[in-house]
Amino acid sequence: MTLTTKDRLVRAAAELLLEGGRDALSTRAVSAAAGVQAPTLYRTFGDKDGLLDAVATYGFQSYLCEKHHLGETEDPVDDLRRGWDLHVEFGLSQPAFYMLMYGEPRVREARQEADAMLRRIVERIAEAGRLRVPVERAAQLVHATGMGVILSLIASPPEERDADLITAAREHVIATITAESLEAASDIPSRAIALKAALEKDPGDALTPAEHAMLAEWLDRVAR
Template sequence: MDTRSSIIQAAAALLAQSPSGDVSTRAVCEAASVQQPVLYRLFGDKDGLLAATIDHVWDQYLAGKRAAKKSEDPLSDLRAGWDNHTAFALANPNAYKLMFSPTLRSEPEAAAEAMRLLCEVLERLAAQGRLRVPPGQAARMVMAANTGVALALISRPSLYPDAHLSVLVRDAVYRTILLDTPVPGDLRADDVRKAAATTLLSSLDELTPEPLTSAESALLAQWLTLIAEFGPAD
């Protein structure tokens, strides 16, 4: 194991054991058997070390998501993704809180990858005509809600003692962004149009042969996005 990896491993272990959710660079250096100048040369400062440590801890979680075999039903994958996210937060509370801490100046790369993996599942649902809103908007809604409930569970366990709250919030959010398949007969026509626009928008880049110019495609994408988000004009 190289020096950089040794420092990150030491920081991750100390972070997991920390009652306050913080670690000192001195303690990390002692645990990794290196001098502080070495740490600062490799990571710049404590903020850089923490960002690298969070990426390391989250990578273990994201590695499972990357390797997971896609099921035939993306909704099952979406549910599993939410539940795994919450389970990870409960198992790694200090690293999880640091991931979303506004005091951390260096944004961990894991945040962007987690959002990308979520978008992939939602794009599969959009392609099946099962989203009420565009995949990007749905991803932001899901991530914000999942993060919020996970932070509540680990930060204020006395106020949120029941982890089943995560499932209740999950299902409420999914009812907001998802359509049933097949589309029920009593669904409002406006929702059907939004879903149709979202489905077409998700497949726009795959249309072959290209029937439109680039300018026409951009204009169509803009119209579809407006319909998917706000519904057709009266």
């Protein structure tokens, strides 16, 4: 199969990233490795940020594909566990791409898709009535904890990594944001979170958009 200019540039950049890390991704080095002139790179991606987005997406494709293939079960909390394990596995097996993904604030596209998938799992926990904190905060806690674990382990020599840290951190954050059962999450904040999640999923037409916004604000206050 004949590669397009864009494919050649992305693959060249990916190889440089794996060999030399983020610092190896200069426009001159990428252009030379792909056998094109620097202006071609800018015409293809617009700017270097566009290139970084494309490289991150290229490196993240297998992860996102596996994430989609995980599917959904009847237990969204267990789905969160499986998603966490997959995320950590990717970060430790592909550290160069992971560092680009989460260490480069200008990378957007692929990370947004991954963040949306995490949020959907958290929303399903809320819809099941088992979320203890608001959806946005819960998603941020899971993301921050997972990223912290991965970056900490990446920074350590493989022989010094504490594999138990992965499970301990996962269970700690899950215990923080969820209840073990629907009955255990019968307090008022959890009910407010579940009601807001249900309304966001199916707002109906009983309330106007302004009334929906006001109700969502009230529910957020109760949840906090």
